Structure formats: C-alpha cells, structure tokens
Amino acid sequence: MKVLLSGVVNLKHTNQLDVLESIESTLKKAGAEISHINGEIMCGEASINLGISDKILPIFKKFKEKVEEIKPDVIVSAYAAGVAKWSRDLPNNYGLKLSVPYVHLSEFFADYFSKNKPNLKPFPHTYFVQHGCTLGRKMGRYGAIREVLNLIPELRVIEEDYPTAELEGIDPAEFNSCPGAWLNFTQPDLGDYVKENYVLDILVPRKPEYAGSTCANGHFGIRQGLEIAEIDSIKPLYFTQLLDKVWE
Amino acid sequence: MGNKEKDIKELHNEYMSEIIADGAENETLRTAIRRAREAYRKNLKKALETFPESVEYKEKARKIKEYAIDHLEELIEKTQKAVERNHGHFYLAKDAEEANEIISRIVGKPKKIIVKGKSLTTEETELRQYLQKVGHEVWETDLGEFLVQIRNGRPMHMLAPSVDLTREEAAKLISKITGEDLPEDKIETSVAAVRRFLRDKFTNADVGIAGANSISADTGTLFIIENEGNIKLTASLPEKFIALVGVEKIVPTLDDAFHMVKTTWRFANYQVPSYVHMISGPSKTGDIEKVTTYGAHGPKEFHLVLLDNGRIELSKNKDFKEILYCMKCGACMYECPVFWVTAGHFGKSYPGGIGALWDAFIAKGFKEGAPSVYSCAICDRCRVRCPLNIDTAKMIIKLRKVLYEKGYAPSTVKEAEKKFFGDL
Numbered sequence: 001m002k003v004l005l006s007g008v009v010n011l012k013h014t015n016q017l018d019v020l021e022s023i024e025s026t027l028k029k030a031g032a033e034i035s036h037i038n039g040e041i042m043c044g045e046a047s048i049n050l051g052i053s054d055k056i057l058p059i060f061k062k063f064k065e066k067v068e069e070i071k072p073d074v075i076v077s078a079y080a081a082g083v084a085k086w087s088r089d090l091p092n093n094y095g096l097k098l099s100v101p102y103v104h105l106s107e108f109f110a111d112y113f114s115k116n117k118p119n120l121k122p123f124p125h126t127y128f129v130q131h132g133c134t135l136g137r138k139m140g141r142y143g144a145i146r147e148v149l150n151l152i153p154e155l156r157v158i159e160e161d162y163p164t165a166e167l168e169g170i171d172p173a174e175f176n177s178c179p180g181a182w183l184n185f186t187q188p189d190l191g192d193y194v195k196e197n198y199v200l201d202i203l204v205p206r207k208p209e210y211a212g213s214t215c216a217n218g219h220f221g222i223r224q225g226l227e228i229a230e231i232d233s234i235k236p237l238y239f240t241q242l243l244d245k246v247w248e
Numbered sequence: 249m250g251n252k253e254k255d256i257k258e259l260h261n262e263y264m265s266e267i268i269a270d271g272a273e274n275e276t277l278r279t280a281i282r283r284a285r286e287a288y289r290k291n292l293k294k295a296l297e298t299f300p301e302s303v304e305y306k307e308k309a310r311k312i313k314e315y316a317i318d319h320l321e322e323l324i325e326k327t328q329k330a331v332e333r334n335h336g337h338f339y340l341a342k343d344a345e346e347a348n349e350i351i352s353r354i355v356g357k358p359k360k361i362i363v364k365g366k367s368l369t370t371e372e373t374e375l376r377q378y379l380q381k382v383g384h385e386v387w388e389t390d391l392g393e394f395l396v397q398i399r400n401g402r403p404m405h406m407l408a409p410s411v412d413l414t415r416e417e418a419a420k421l422i423s424k425i426t427g428e429d430l431p432e433d434k435i436e437t438s439v440a441a442v443r444r445f446l447r448d449k450f451t452n453a454d455v456g457i458a459g460a461n462s463i464s465a466d467t468g469t470l471f472i473i474e475n476e477g478n479i480k481l482t483a484s485l486p487e488k489f490i491a492l493v494g495v496e497k498i499v500p501t502l503d504d505a506f507h508m509v510k511t512t513w514r515f516a517n518y519q520v521p522s523y524v525h526m527i528s529g530p531s532k533t534g535d536i537e538k539v540t541t542y543g544a545h546g547p548k549e550f551h552l553v554l555l556d557n558g559r560i561e562l563s564k565n566k567d568f569k570e571i572l573y574c575m576k577c578g579a580c581m582y583e584c585p586v587f588w589v590t591a592g593h594f595g596k597s598y599p600g601g602i603g604a605l606w607d608a609f610i611a612k613g614f615k616e617g618a619p620s621v622y623s624c625a626i627c628d629r630c631r632v633r634c635p636l637n638i639d640t641a642k643m644i645i646k647l648r649k650v651l652y653e654k655g656y657a658p659s660t661v662k663e664a665e666k667k668f669f670g671d672l
Contacts, residue, residue, distance in 0.1 A: 049626050050661045051648030133627040138641075163289045167296045168303050170632065178585040178627030185664045186622040189264065193272035193589045194625060201282065201588065 003032040004072035006102070007079040007216065009040055014220045022241040023078055023105065029247050030112045037066045045081030045134060048089060050185055060085070060096055067098055075102040078216035078238070080135035088139070104135055105240060106214055110144035113151055121246045122154035127237070128208035129157060130222065131173040132215025142173045145214045145239060152246055158208050177202045179213065181221030195225035203234055210237040256615060260658045263619035271590030277412045281588050284411045288582040291517035302514040306635045309511040313573040313636060316499045320563040323465040323498045324554065330468025334529030335542060336550040340495075344373035344611075347492060347555045351375060351457070354490055354551050358383030360454040363446075363486065365472070365479045366390035367459025368576055369494050369555055371403060372597045372611045375457070387449045389478035391442055398425050404592030405599060406578035407516055412591040446478070456482035456547065460493045460527075461512055461575070463552075464505035470552070471509045472525040473516075480523055484531075489547040491527070494610075495554045496563070496572040508575060515635040516577040558610050567646055571605045573636045580630035580640070586623050595620045601630050601640040608647060618656040621647055 005027065011020040027034055040063065047056045067075065075098070077083060083104045090096040103111075129149060135141050149157050162175035179198040183191030198221070203211055211226075211234050213219040223236040254262075271277060296302055316323060324340060331338040337354075341347035355362065362384050364376060376386045376397070388397040392409035396402060398421055403409035410418065416432040423430045426441045458479055460470040470491055472479050483489050499505050513521045531546030542548055563569050581587045581600045592599035596617065598606035601624045608617030621644055628641040651657055 046664065049645055049648070050664060051645065051650070051652035051657060052661070052665050053649065055665075133629070137628045137632060163293045164296050167293065167300065174632045175583070175629065177583075178625050178629060180585055180625050180627075182626045183586075183623075186658060186660055187264065187267075188660065190267060190272060190586070190590070190623060191625075193268075194585050197278065197589045198585060 001030075001032050001074065002070075002072045003027055003034050003108075004067065004070055004075045004100075005034050005036055006040065006075050006077040006082050008036050010079060011216060014216075016216060016220060016223070016238075019078065019216060019219065019238040019241060022238060022244040025244045026109070026240045026247060027076070029244075030109070030116075035070050035072060037063065037070070040066070044085030044090070045079075046185055048085070049182055053089075057094060060090055060094070064096060064098060067100065072100055074100055074108065076105050076108045077102070078105050078219075078240070080104055080132050080139070080215040081217065084134050084139060104141070104144065104214070106135075106144040106148055107141070109243065110147040113148065118151065119248045120152050120243075121248060123152050123242065123246050124154040125210060126156045126158055126208045127242065128203060128206055128211040128234075129159060129239070130179065130211070130213040130218055131159075131176045132213050132218040133176070133178055135214055136176060137174055142171060148239065148243065152242070155242075158206050160202060160206075179218055179221030179225055181217045181224075184220075191221075192224070192228055195221050196228040198222070199225035199229040199231055199234075204229075204231060208234055210235050210242070212236060212238045212242070214239070256618065256656050257659070259616060260619045260622075267590050267593045267623065271593035274412075276414055276417065277591055278589055280412050280414050281591055283414075284405075284408065285582045285588065288517050288579075291519075292515070292579075295514055295517060295519045298519050299514065302511075305507065305511040305514065306637070309508055309575070310573070310636045312499050312504045312507060313575075316504075317496065317563045317569050317572045319500075320495060320498070320560060323500060324495055326465035326500075327463060327468055327498050327552075327554070330464075330466060331529070331550075331552050334468050334550075335532070336468065336529045336552055339551065339553045341553055341555050341557070343557050344555070347373045347553055347557070348375055348378040350553050351490055351492065351551075352379065352382055354488065354549075355379065355384060355455050360384045361449060361452050362386045362455045362457060363389050363450055363453040363478075363482045364393075364456075365458030365474070365482050366393040366403075366409060367457075367492060368403070368406060368598060369459050369492050370457065372494075372557065373492065373555065375492065387446060389446055389450070389476075389482055390474075391439065391476060391478075394442055394446070395421055398422075402592065402597070403599065405581055406576045406603070408578065409592075450481040450485050453482075453486040455488045455490060456484075456486040457490045457492065458482055460491050460497055462505040462508040463493060463498045464500070464502040465498050466501045467528055468552070469502060469505065469526050469528040471505050472527065473509055473513050473521045473523070474525070475518075475522040477523065479525060483525060483527060484546045487543070487547055488549040488551065489527070489530075490551045490553060492553045492555060495556055495559050498554075511635050512575045512577045515579045517579075562609050568605070568609060568643055570638050570643065571602070571609060573638055574602050574606070575636065577635065579633050579635065583629050583633040584625075585627060585629070586625055590623070594623050601644060602634075602638060605640065605643055605647065608651075614651060614654060615656055618651050619658070621651060622658050622661070
C-alpha cells in the first residue's frame with residue numbers, strides 16, 4: 001500500500017523525531033510504502049485558527065497537485081488538523097477535494113487491524129489517552145484510537161472522566177481537557193502556564209505511567225507541559241511509539 | 249476611550265503583561281479556580297441527578313433564543329408596549345454613554361445613595377463608576393461584586409465575580425472596609441460582616457439598580473435570579489428601581505422567559521436558586537376603593553433601560569449572532585483551560601472565550617478586544633459545556649480572520665505565518 005505521510009515537517013519543527021520514527025516504523029510493519037512531500041506544510045488548521053486561511057490557499061492547491069503526482073492509496077497524518085482541513089473545510093468552503101482518502105493514523109491502524117491480526121506483546125502499564133479536540137470534539141471521531149489501544153494485551157487505558165457526562169448522555173471524551181498547544185501559535189507565554197496546569201490538574205491526579213494525545217499537536221502540548229511542570233513520573237508516549245514497542 | 253490612541257502592539261503587550269502577572273503567575277488564583285471548578289461540577293451533578301429533565305431544557309432554550317434574536321426589533325417594540333402598559337418607564341439606549349446618561353437623569357441630583365445588584369451589562373457601561381463620578385454614593389450589594397468594588401477590580405467570572413479570591417483573601421479585604429478583624433478561615437463571618445455593613449445602605453438607599461436574566465416581551469416582566477437576597481432589597485426598598493438590561497435578554501413570552509431562567513440556574517449549578525424575582529412594574533395597591541395607587545411598599549417608579557450597544561446590528565450578522573444566545577450562566581468558564589489559570593484576566597468587560605467575543609462586538613470594539621481573542625485555545629470544550637451549544641471556538645476563528653485583515657493580530661501570528669507558511 002502506498003501511503004503518503006503528511007505532517008512530517010511539523011514533527012521535525014516540534015522536535016518530535018521519536019514520534020516520527022515510530023510512525024514510520026509502524027507503517028512499515030503494516031506493509032506500507034511511505035512517501036513524503038518535501039517541505040510540505042500540512043498544518044492547514046493552523047492557518048484557519050490564526051485567521052490567515054485565504055492567504056495560504058495556494059499551499060493547499062500545491063499539496064493537491066503533489067498528491068496527484070505521487071498517487072498514494074491513502075494519506076495519513078498524526079495531526080488531526082490536516083484530516084479536518086481536507087475532509088471538511090477545503091471541500092466545503094473552497095471546493096478543493098483530494099482524490100484519495102486523508103485519514104488520521106489512528107484510523108489507518110484501526111482499519112488495518114480490523115483486517116489483519118497483529119502479534120502484539122503485553123504492555124502491563126497504565127496509559128492516559130487525551131482525545132485531541134480537532135479529531136474528537138470537532139469531528140466526533142473517538143473510536144479508532146480506542147480500538148487500537150484495546151488490542152494491546154494488559155494495557156490499562158485511562159481516559160478523562162467527567163462527572164455529568166453520563167447524566168447528560170454525552171461521551172466523556174467530549175469533555176476532554178485541552179493541553180493548550182494551539183496557544184503556541186498565538187500567545188506562547190500564556191500557553192506554557194496552560195500546559196503546566198493541564199499536567200498538574202489532569203494528568204498527575206490520574207497517575208498514569210504514560211500519556212499521549214491522539215493528535216501530534218496535543219501530544220506536543222503534553223510533552224511541553226510535563227517538562228514545564230518537571231514531572232518525571234509520567235512519560236510522554238505517542239500511540240505509535242506504544243504500538244511500535246509491542247508490535248512484533 | 250484612551251485606548252483609541254494606543255497602537256495595537258501596545259494593547260497586546262499590556263494585555264499579555266496583565267494576564268501573565270495578575271493571572272497565570274498567581275498561584276492563589278489557580279487554587280481558587282480549582283476549588284470553584286470542583287464545587288461547580290459537584291453541584292451540577294447533584295442538580296442534574298435531582299432534576300434529570302434539565303438535560304432536555306437545552307434544546308428548547310436554544311430554539312427560544314434563535315427565534316428571539318431573529319425577531320429582536322419586533323420583541324423590543326412589544327416589550328416597550330408592555331412596560332408602558334404596566335406603568336413603567338421604557339428607554340432604549342443606543343450605546344453605553346446614552347444608557348449611563350439616561351440612568352443618571354432618572355437618579356437625579358447628586359449625593360443619592362444607590363444600591364446595585366450584580367450585572368454584567370452595568371460593567372459594560374461602567375455604570376457604577378459613572379454614577380460615582382457625578383457625585384452619587386454607589387454600593388455593589390452582591391457579595392462577589394462588593395469585593396470587586398472594594399478592591400477596585402473587575403469581575404473575574406460572569407456569575408461569580410470574585411471567583412479568583414480565596415476565603416483568606418476575601419476576609420482580609422472585608423476586614424479593611426468594615427474595620428473588623430475577621431478570621432480568615434471562616435467564610436460565614438465574612439458574609440455576616442458584609443450583611444451588617446450593607447444593611448444600612450439598603451435602608452437608606454434612594455435608588456436600586458439591577459440587571460435581569462430574561463424579559464418576556466408579552467408581559468414586560470423581568471426575571472432576576474439570585475441567592476443572596478440583595479436583589480430583593482435592591483428592588484424593593486428604594487423609591488426608584490432601575491433595570492439596565494441588554495436587548496438580547498428579551499424572549500417572546502412569560503413561559504419562554506421562565507424557561508431561559510431555569511436553564512440558566514440549572515447549568516449555573518443550582519438545584520434551585522433562593523430567589524427568582526418577577527418584576528413587571530412599580531409597586532401598587534388597589535385596596536382602597538379599587539383605585540390603583542403607585543408606590544405601596546415597593547418602589548414608586550420602575551424604569552427599564554434596554555441597552556443596544558451593537559446588539560441589534562449583531563443580531564443581523566449570520567456569522568456571529570450566536571454570541572447573543574449567551575445566557576451568562578458562566579458554565580463554560582469552569583471548563584476553559586485558559587480560564588483555569590487566568591480567571592477573568594482572560595477578557596475585559598466580559599470574561600472567557602465567549603467574553604472575548606462580547607468584548608470585541610459589544611463592549612470594547614475590535615481593536616481593544618483583539619488581544620483576548622488570541623487567548624482562546626480553540627479547544628471547543630466550552631461548546632460542549634454550554635447549555636445552548638454556542639460554538640465559541642468557531643466564531644473566534646472567524647473573528648481572527650477579520651482581525652488579521654484589520655491589522656489587529658499579535659506579532660506571534662505574523663511570525664507563525666512567516667515561519668510555517670513563508671516559503672510556500
């Protein structure tokens with residue numbers, strides 16, 4: 001399967017090379033032939049969130065051209081932003097459509113594992129998963145990451161609870177707190193306090209051994225928060241890093 | 249007003265200095281908000297367990313607001329007719345300045361004693377400061393707002409203006425003004441001290457001023473939710489009662505107004521508030537010969553000042569009219585990750601993400617309101633908590649586009665644009 005991995009530059013920009021390595025490794029384990037767009041900036045959601053979407057429309061047109069040249073079977077990304085952009089905003093607001101599906105990595109692996117039985121080693125640890133806001137609340141896609149994590153033997157997954165979620169008939173994931181990573185683009189100084197507080201208020205009381213977000217942007221926020229709060233007892237671990245550890 | 253001369257860079261810098269120094273760096277504030285958040289969630293759970301049907305209120309409340317905002321001018325006219333039919337006085341102020349002038353005329357010559365209920369609309373017009381400037385003695389009577397007044401601050405939450413204070417800080421502040429040495433660990437002694445201090449103000453007040461949670465256009469009735477009893481006294485003891493209310497609080501009928509009010513209190517975490525006042529006009533009696541005579545035990549005069557200040561125009565803006573659906577229950581703030589570390593320093597007249605929109609469109613304008621628009625983390629959590637499902641993040645994003653085009657974006661946005669998108 002020919003997979004175009006999108007968002008590589010963003011992972012490099014945020015120095016998440018360990019995450020990138022695990023993504024490439026796990027994709028290869030799934031038999032993917034990986035390609036990239038050199039110098040590509042995938043994070044289209046940032047342009048929307050910053051209010052500069054119209055100005056960078058040529059980037060998306062260029063991305064579409066490159067996709068047509070590479071002709072992948074699927075485009076995958078650790079960032080939910082590109083998924084949102086290409087499945088919602090660009091087709092709806094600008095008439096820009098891709099000829100191949102653009103999915104989040106969690107969705108890629110959930111689909112892959114539904115068709116292929118992986119050999120996953122037990123991982124007897126606690127893992128806190130944060131449902132990133134774009135894939136989660138804004139797009140209502142929570143299932144894939146849960147499916148993938150549930151396949152790992154002996155893994156204890158911790159999700160954020162919310163006291164009235166059940167009473168209100170709402171998936172508690174809808175109430176997932178935010179580690180504040182989007183503030184990196186607008187008010188980074190303030191963002192540091194938000195990230196630190198996320199770790200102290202949300203992660204520390206739940207005592208996981210590992211924590212990660214579905215979205216690489218949220219994951220970056222968690223990593224930064226753990227650093228700022230100087231918490232060593234919880235290790236940041238993106239789900240592909242976890243998957244890479246257990247996938248034989 | 250002076251901010252018009254300040255350039256946008258200066259406004260962003262000033263805002264960032266405040267939000268970091270007074271907000272994010274303040275560990276006590278974070279503790280107070282953490283305590284308030286936990287109490288909010290616990291109370292909301294109890295309220296929803298006791299009244300599970302409340303979950304169904306949300307959809308109807310949203311529909312009422314959608315209709316009301318789409319028929320705003322028609323409902324204002326209906327309200328005027330109803331208020332005048334009830335022997336009340338009706339005013340429609342086009343902006344904050346006009347609202348303050350109208351109220352100042354109603355109050356009359358200086359040196360009046362005015363008792364005031366908590367109202368974000370009066371914060372928007374800076375009414376207390378205006379009336380003090382023209383020579384009146386004005387007292388905020390809601391405990392949280394009283395604390396705001398004595399520390400010369402501004403509300404840090406829509407419903408709980410002093411949510412950023414711990415019991416210890418509150419006791420210190422109250423001790424200063426009452427001259428007592430209050431124990432710092434006991435909330436009840438602080439509450440009792442304020443009760444004693446304000447009792448004299450209530451009994452001698454010439455004028456009472458408050459806001460309202462909703463107004464029914466058919467009967468011209470104001471609904472005011474409260475727990476402390478200060479509104480009861482403010483709206484009953486003085487000769488004149490004035491309500492300053494944003495036009496967006498009008499809904500078509502008495503039933504609609506009550507529905508909005510019960511949705512507000514339930515999602516503001518109350519099983520039931522201690523008081524819900526319905527005020528439709530001045531105090532009156534017909535007990536002698538059935539002749540209606542005004543000014544029995546309550547106020548002789550009832551004045552409703554409705555404030556437009558951009559709301560009518562906003563009601564016609566399809567991208568942003570949802571801002572006006574906000575009932576100011578404050579629920580969203582307890583779930584906002586930025587509010588958790590900054591309280592109302594995130595915002596100006598109106599706090600939080602929805603507050604940033606209110607500031608930009610209503611209270612402060614795009615330029616002065618711009619900095620807080622960029623404090624939103626765009627996480628969308630407030631929409632999930634909002635009983636009216638108001639999509640604040642979506643509107644913030646749309647507004648950022650407008651602000652960028654006007655040159656009001658912070659330098660960080662320009663840097664990000666250059667860094668991430670510059671080469672393409």
